[in-house]
Each structure stands twice: as C-alpha cells, then as structure tokens.
Amino acid sequence: MSTMNTPASDSAPLAPVANWGDHESHGHSVQFYAEDQSLIDGLSRLVGTALGSGDAAIVIATKAHREALAQRLKTRGLDILKAGMHGRYIALDAAETLAKLSVDGWPDAARFAKLMGDIVTQAQAASEGGKSRVVAFGEMVSLLWAQGKREAAIYLEQLWNDLAKTHSFSLRCAYPIGSFGSEADSEPFLKVCAEHSSVIPSESYTELITDEARLRNISHLQQQARALETERAERKQAQKSLQRRESELTDILENAVEGVQQVGPDQTILWTNKALLNFLGYPAEEYVGHQLSEFHVHQHVFEDFWTKLMRREDIYDFPAELRCRDGSIKQVVIHSNGLWENEKFIHTRCFVRDVTERKRLEQSLRNSEKNAAMGQMAAIMAHEINNPLETVTNVFYLLRDHPSLDDDARGLARIANEEMARVRHIAKQTLAFYRDSESPVPVSMRLVLEDVLDAFRRQMQSSRVTVQRKIDIDALVLGFPVELRQVFINLIGNALQAMPDGGTLRVSLRQCLEWTHGAERSGIRINITDTGMGIPVKIRHRIFEPFFTTKADKGTGLGLWVSRGIVQKLNGTIRFRCTKWRSRTMTSFAVFIPTDGMSVPVE
Numbered sequence: 001m002s003t004m005n006t007p008a009s010d011s012a013p014l015a016p017v018a019n020w021g022d023h024e025s026h027g028h029s030v031q032f033y034a035e036d037q038s039l040i041d042g043l044s045r046l047v048g049t050a051l052g053s054g055d056a057a058i059v060i061a062t063k064a065h066r067e068a069l070a071q072r073l074k075t076r077g078l079d080i081l082k083a084g085m086h087g088r089y090i091a092l093d094a095a096e097t098l099a100k101l102s103v104d105g106w107p108d109a110a111r112f113a114k115l116m117g118d119i120v121t122q123a124q125a126a127s128e129g130g131k132s133r134v135v136a137f138g139e140m141v142s143l144l145w146a147q148g149k150r151e152a153a154i155y156l157e158q159l160w161n162d163l164a165k166t167h168s169f170s171l172r173c174a175y176p177i178g179s180f181g182s183e184a185d186s187e188p189f190l191k192v193c194a195e196h197s198s199v200i201p202s203e204s205y206t207e208l209i210t211d212e213a214r215l216r217n218i219s220h221l222q223q224q225a226r227a228l229e230t231e232r233a234e235r236k237q238a239q240k241s242l243q244r245r246e247s248e249l250t251d252i253l254e255n256a257v258e259g260v261q262q263v264g265p266d267q268t269i270l271w272t273n274k275a276l277l278n279f280l281g282y283p284a285e286e287y288v289g290h291q292l293s294e295f296h297v298h299q300h301v302f303e304d305f306w307t308k309l310m311r312r313e314d315i316y317d318f319p320a321e322l323r324c325r326d327g328s329i330k331q332v333v334i335h336s337n338g339l340w341e342n343e344k345f346i347h348t349r350c351f352v353r354d355v356t357e358r359k360r361l362e363q364s365l366r367n368s369e370k371n372a373a374m375g376q377m378a379a380i381m382a383h384e385i386n387n388p389l390e391t392v393t394n395v396f397y398l399l400r401d402h403p404s405l406d407d408d409a410r411g412l413a414r415i416a417n418e419e420m421a422r423v424r425h426i427a428k429q430t431l432a433f434y435r436d437s438e439s440p441v442p443v444s445m446r447l448v449l450e451d452v453l454d455a456f457r458r459q460m461q462s463s464r465v466t467v468q469r470k471i472d473i474d475a476l477v478l479g480f481p482v483e484l485r486q487v488f489i490n491l492i493g494n495a496l497q498a499m500p501d502g503g504t505l506r507v508s509l510r511q512c513l514e515w516t517h518g519a520e521r522s523g524i525r526i527n528i529t530d531t532g533m534g535i536p537v538k539i540r541h542r543i544f545e546p547f548f549t550t551k552a553d554k555g556t557g558l559g560l561w562v563s564r565g566i567v568q569k570l571n572g573t574i575r576f577r578c579t580k581w582r583s584r585t586m587t588s589f590a591v592f593i594p595t596d597g598m599s600v601p602v603e
Contacts, residue, residue, distance in 0.1 A: 027170045028161060030192060031200040032177040036068065038203035039174055043137055044072040046172060047089075050135040051078050056088040056123035058136040058169075065139070066091050087126030090119060098140040105149065107156045113163060120167045134169040142175050150188050157195035177202045183232060259332075259352035265345045267292050267306065279354045281325035297321040297329055309338050309348055322352075331356045440570075443481050445509060445524060445593075446474040452488045453507065456496060464502035471509045475524045477593045483566045490559035491528045491589050498532025498587065505530055514573070514592050523572070523594040534578050534585030543576070567591055 033039040047057045047069065059066060070091075073080050083089035101111040123134045138160070144153035160171055173196070180189045193199050259276030263269055269288050277287060280295070287295075296302035301320050308315055318334040335351040449471055460467060477484075495505055506529040513522055535543060535550070542548045546561040567574045572593040579586050 027198065028157075028164060028196050029170075029172045029198040029200060030196040031172060031174045032180075032202045033174060034177050034202050036065070040065065040068045040072055042200065043069055043172075043174075044076065046135060046137065048073055048076050048078055050133070051080070051083055051089060053133075054088075054127065055133040055135060056090070056127040057083075058090045058092070058119060058123055058134065058138075060092045060094050060097050060136070060138040060140060062094050062139065062143075066093070087122060090123055092119075094138070094140050094143055098143060106152050107144075107159060109159060109162075112156075112159045116160075116163055117167060120163070120169050124168065132168070136169050136171045137174070138171065139174050141173050142179075145175060145179050154188075154191055154195060157192070161195065172200075259350075259354070261350045261352065263292050263348045263350060265347070270347060276352055279324075279330060280322060286325070295322050297323055305334065305336075309336060310345070312338060312340065329356075330354055331359045440478040440480055442476040443479050443484055444474055444476060445484070445526065446471055448481070448484050449488060449507060449509060449526065452485060452492055455489070456492055459496055460505065463496060463499060465496060465499055466502075466504050468504060468506045469508075471507065473509060473511065475509070475511060475595060477524065477570065477595055479566075479570050479593070483569075487563045487566050487591065488526070488528070490563045491591075494559060495528055495530035495532065495587070498530050498534075503531040503584075511595075512592070521594045523592055526591045526593075527588055528591075529586055529588040531581075531584045531586055534587050535576075540576075540578070544574075567593065570594070 031039065031042055033042070043059075043065075047059065050057045051073070059069060061069070070080055080089050084091070097115070098107075101107055101115050103111070120134055120136070123136075124132045127133060141153040141156050144150075144156060157173065160173075164171070175192065179185070259273065259279065261269055261272035261276055269290055269292055272284070272288055277284060280287070293299060293302050298321060305315065305318055305320065308318075314337040316335050318336070320332055320334055322330045322332055324330055331354075333353050333355055335353075336348050338348045339346040453467065453469070459465075492505070492507070499505070506527070508527045510525055511522070512525045513520055514525070515521075539548075539550065543550075544560050544564050546558060548561075564574050570593050572591065574589065574591050576587065576589045579588070
C-alpha cells in the first residue's frame with residue numbers, strides 16, 4: 001500500500017523518531033547497532049536521563065563499553081562516582097555476571113532471579129523521590145549470541161521478562177547488527193525482537209532527522225529486501241543447479257573406468273573412486289586416509305612424482321608401480337596436477353590408469369619378435385650346415401674302419417665321427433624346432449612314447465635300467481610327429497644319462513585337467529621319472545636356458561630348451577621336480593598338452 005494514500009496523524013507519525021531518553025517502568029527494548037560509537041551515544045542518553053532525574057541505573061556491559069560510557073557521562077557533567085557511592089549507579093562486568101547466573105554455560109532461572117532481583121531491589125531503594133524508577137542496560141545476551149548460544153540468549157531475554165513481573169525497571173538490551181548478517185539469521189532475529197516491547201533500529205535509521213528522510217530510508221530498505229528476495233530465489237535455483245551438476249560429476253567420477261583420487265598436502269589420500277579401489281583390491285577404509293607413499297613400490301619414484309607436483313608441474317603419463325592388497329604389483333601411468341589457492345597447495349587430482357596387461361603384451365611382443373629373429377637365423381644356419389655335415393660325417397664313418405689306416409688313425413677318425421654326429425644332432429634339433437609346416441596333424445601320443453622307448457631299448461639294457469610303463473590309454477593331440485618325438489627323445493635321453501650305473505625309468509600317460517593361461521583345460525600329462533643323480537638346487541632355475549648344460553662333455557644345452565619351445569607351441573607346459581625317495585633322488589618331468597576335444601581313450 002502506498003504511503004501517499006495513508007493519512008498521517010499527529011499521534012501516529014508515519015516514521016516515528018526513537019526517543020532515547022524515554023523509558024517505561026516495565027519496558028524491555030532492544031537496540032541494534034553497527035558501530036560502538038552509536039551504542040555509547042544511545043546508552044549515555046538513556047543512563048544520563050535517568051541519573052539526571054534522580055533515578056537509578058544498572059549497566060551490565062563489557063569493560064570497553066563501561067569505560068566509554070563512564071567517559072561520556074562525565075563529559076555531560078554527571079558525577080557517576082557519587083551516584084555509585086549512593087547506590088544509584090551500578091556497573092557490572094557482563095562476562096562475570098553471566099558466569100555467576102549460569103550452570104554449564106546455560107542461564108539458570110533460580111540463580112538469575114536471586115542475583116538480578118537483589119540488584120534491582122538495591123537500585124530501587126537508592127533512587128531519589130517516590131517513583132523509585134530503575135533503568136538497566138545488559139549485553140549478556142550479546143555475549144551468548146556471539147558464542148553461538150542463540151537459544152540461551154533468547155532464554156535469558158525471557159528471564160528478564162519474568163523478572164519484570166515482580167520488579168519495576170526498564171531494560172534495554174543491545175546486539176551488533178552484524179551478528180545477523182546471513183539469511184539464516186532472519187528467523188532468530190525475529191525471535192529476539194518478539195521478546196522485546198520495542199525495537200531501536202541501527203544508526204542508519206535513528207540518525208535521520210526528518211520524516212521524509214526516514215520514509216526514503218524505509219522505502220530503500222523495502223527495495224533492498226525485495227532485491228534480496230529475488231537474489232535469494234535466483235541463488236537457490238543456482239545452488240540447486242550446481243548441486244545437480246556436482247552430483248552428476250561425482251557420479252561420473254565414482255563410476256569412471258579409470259582410477260581417480262584426491263591427495264592432500266600431507267600426502268594423505270582424501271578420496272578415491274571405485275575403479276581404483278577395485279583394481280588395487282582395497283576396501284575404502286584400508287586406502288582412503290592412508291599415506292599415498294604406502295602403496296608405491298619404489299619410493300624414489302614417488303618422491304620424484306611429488307617433487308614435480310610441488311613445482312606446480314602438470315604431470316602426464318608418469319609411470320609407477322602400485323602395490324595391491326594381495327601383494328601383486330600393478331603397473332600404472334598417472335596424470336596429475338595440483339589445486340593451489342593463494343600460494344597454498346590444497347590437493348592434487350590424480351587419474352590412474354592400469355597398464356599392467358598392456359606392458360605384458362608389449363614385452364611378449366618384443367620377446368616374440370626377438371625369438372622369431374633368433375629362430376630364423378638359427379634355422380638358416382642349421383639348414384646351411386646340415387648338408388656339408390652329412391658329407392663329412394660319412395667320410396669319417398668310412399675312414400674309421402678303412403684297412404689302410406693304423407689303429408691310431410682309426411681311433412682319431414672314430415672320435416671325429418662321434419663329434420661330427422653331435423654337431424649333426426644340434427643342427428637337426430634346431431631345424432626340428434623352427435621347421436615351417438603348413439598345419440599340425442593328429443598325433444597318437446601312445447605310439448610316440450612306445451617308438452621312443454623302443455629306440456632306447458638297447459641302451460637301457462646295457463645300462464641296466466628298468467622301465468616301468470603306465471600307458472594304458474591313447475590320446476590324440478594336434479602337433480608335428482617329428483617335434484613331439486624329439487621332445488621325448490630329449491627327456492628320456494637325459495634320464496638315461498643321469499643313470500649310468502642303472503636305475504628305474506618310469507613313463508606314464510594319462511588324461512587330466514589343468515589350469516593353463518588362466519583357464520581350466522582338458523588334456524594329457526606325460527611323466528618321465530628317473531632315479532638318477534638329480535639336478536643340483538643351484539642350477540635348477542637355468543635348465544631350460546639355451547646352451548646351458550650339466551654335461552659339458554656330451555650335452556649341447558639345447559635339448560630341454562627345444563623341448564619346452566615345442567610344448568609351448570602347443571599351448572602346453574613342461575615342469576620338473578626333484579624329490580628324495582628312500583636313498584635315491586627322483587627327477588620327474590611332467591608334460592601337459594591340451595587336447596581341445598581330441599582326446600580318444602583306448603582300452
């Protein structure tokens with residue numbers, strides 16, 4: 001409604017003036033102020049008017065306000081020392097008085113009624129004249145408000161109102177208007193006002209002289225309130241939109257495929273998403289809140305990473321190794337940069353990508369390329385020397401029994417023939433391993449084993465080696481017959497060389513299930529076991545290396561290496577173990593070859 005259409009009346013002005021000197025016997029007013037100067041001005045008029053008319057005054061204030069008020073009253077010519085001696089001016093410290101009437105930080109009704117009732121009664125007795133009027137000023141409520149004890153402050157206001165029912169006094173409270181500076185203070189502000197019979201606005205209003213100026217001020221405040229309402233509505237909408245976007249972003253990061261985490265300035269992990277926890281295998285409580293360095297395998301790598309961050313570098317594809325909960329190691333690359341505010345490091349944002357499988361494949365590719373190159377070269381060399389070796393071997397074979405040679409010459413020819421046979425054997429092994437073939441064919445493993453055992457029959461008889469066979473089934477595998485025969489010639493040949501003084505050779509063939517390459521597969525297992533000399537512990541880790549041999553006088557060091565390569569081409573495995581049985585050492589090689597549905601048992 002426009003004020004232009006509202007008739008003014010002398011008794012009810014449109015913009016009333018706050019009369020600081022007026023005080024009712026039971027009035028309870030509240031003053032809001034922006035500057036201490038304004039508070040002291042209003043308080044000096046209130047107290048000065050009371051003392052000047054012979055009434056009593058009670059001031060419960062901070063030390064700074066008490067001293068400023070005393071100085072202002074003296075300037076006005078009032079003798080507060082004399083008034084104090086007569087009991088008409090009582091000045092108390094707000095904090096000390098509040099402590100006396102509180103229990104556990106909360107105003108106590110009984111203590112308040114006793115303490116303040118006695119003080120008001122004392123002031124009434126000291127006032128001059130028959131009216132016995134008392135004015136009081138208190139800012140204990142302001143102290144409670146500043147401490148965040150808003151409900152306690154309002155309760156104290158109510159205790160003052162209760163005391164006014166039994167004692168005659170006029171009370172003024174005061175709050176800094178800055179204590180109500182947020183939107184959340186609107187409702188508490190109205191509650192404070194509701195506990196008072198009158199409200200004195202801050203100096204921005206009370207210092208205005210004319211009605212026109214005060215009306216303009218009121219209109220301006222109304223416009224500001226309307227603008228604030230509009231701004232508040234817009235801000236709420238913006239906050240709602242921001243919250244929605246933050247929720248969407250959080251959901252994206254939480255469910256991202258790539259690992260994401262935040263790390264604080266003390267290197268503590270503040271937050272991480274599911275992807276990072278999943279591929280490292282940690283529950284959140286065992287990862288978040290811990291030092292990031294705990295999970296880095298190489299501390300010097302972590303220190304280099306952190307140093308770059310502290311230099312404000314943006315880090316891309318930083319390689320590192322992280323320790324998983326199960327003890328395994330993950331190879332990762334990290335993208336990271338820091339958030340800085342006012343030259344202070346807040347946290348780093350890290351994006352962590354698991355590249356373990358990629359690194360494994362890269363290494364496998366490098367190895368396969370290297371092996372392919374080595375194999376091609378070996379095959380070429382073996383092919384080139386194989387034909388002349390055949391010729392030279394035949395010559396020495398003829399020479400060793402030639403009648404024209406004496407015994408020494410024939411002996412030398414025999415040695416040369418044996419050594420050439422060894423070289424020929426190496427060339428044939430190499431060619432067998434790297435032979436190019438159009439496609440594998442079904443091979444009977446039972447026939448392969450029986451053929452190889454038959455080839456060694458005379459050697460086993462002369463060496464007094466007993467054979468124990470357990471080949472009760474047959475099974476077909478996809479492979480190359482020559483290569484498979486070579487595998488078991490190498491294994492059985494090595495076993496016989498380990499038993500020069502006799503022993504037991506055990507050969508078994510059976511169907512089985514085995515985990516290979518991360519999956520359970522059906523196949524066959526062939527075990528070749530001897531009771532020979534065994535393999536020394538210190539060299540067991542090297543027996544599948546090319547050109548490594550324990551038989552310097554006979555071995556080429558290629559047999560087991562070639563055998564493993566042939567088996568691996570069939571996606572199989574070859575393993576060995578050495579055990580003690582009674583007084584003998586038993587060495588057993590186990591060859592597993594997947595059949596992929598080709599197994600054909602034969603009774």
